[in-house]
Amino acid sequence: MPSNWAKGMTKETHPSIRKRADTMRTRKIDNFAKWRNMMKATGKIRSVYPLFKKDGDLAELIGVVLGDGHIRRFPRTEELSIFSNSNNPGFISRYARLMERIFDKKPALTKHQGNCTRIRLYQKEVHSRLGVPYSPRGKLHIRVPRWILNNEKYIVRYLRGLYEAEGSHCVHLPTGTYKLFFSNRNQSMLNNVFRLLRKLGFHPHKSKNHYNVQLSKKVEVFKAIKLLQFRKY
Secondary structure (H helix, E strand, C coil), X not given: CCCCCCCCCCCCCCHHHHHHHHHHHHCCCCCCHHHHHHHHXXXXXXXXXXXXXXXXXXXXXXXXXXXXXXXXXXXXXXXXXXXXXXXXXXXXXXXXXXXXXHHCCCCEEEEECCCXXXXXXXXXXXXXXXXXXXXXXCCCCCCCCHHHHCCHHHHXXXXXHHHHHHEEEEEEHHHXXXXXXXXXXXXXXXXXXXXXXXXXXXXXXXXXXXXXXXXXXXXXXXXHHHXXXXXXX
């Protein structure tokens, strides 16, 4: 069977198809309008994107997206991706389920080189409904939503998402060293985590390189791990 003549091409990259698409766009011709309206009427194509319910699941998803997520804008949709080490099936399963519940759409799981798995879905108004800026966010000022700040349970879930994405735990028994780290290059994110931990009664401190927030007291480290259910899937 001959290969597809347009394999690897899109209407933007194939010269003759691009010309036809530009002509139809200029003349405001939409061949799929009737079909699209029928699919919307039957509910097979979503036309309404209501705001998400503000609950613990949403708080945790926002946290993990801020840590390991990516939101990209396209002309007619948006892409939400969360990246994970492929050797962490618990993380992948948890956040695939969370995305499916919140967006009412099953995300795709794709393995990439470098032992990375991407949890991804496409939908409209992802950024505005999550309240998470488009990527990259490294130099942006990130604020904690007020509805999360006003509820301690939501703060815990928000922190869990952040720590599942950017957290680590280490113990060095010979020196009696216990650490729970949150690492990020965005200073506003580090400040948010610092303040939220203080709000929950912990005593965090920042590392000398200014890229980590740490808990170093053994009792607090294990208390935080239990509270956040860190790495428990």
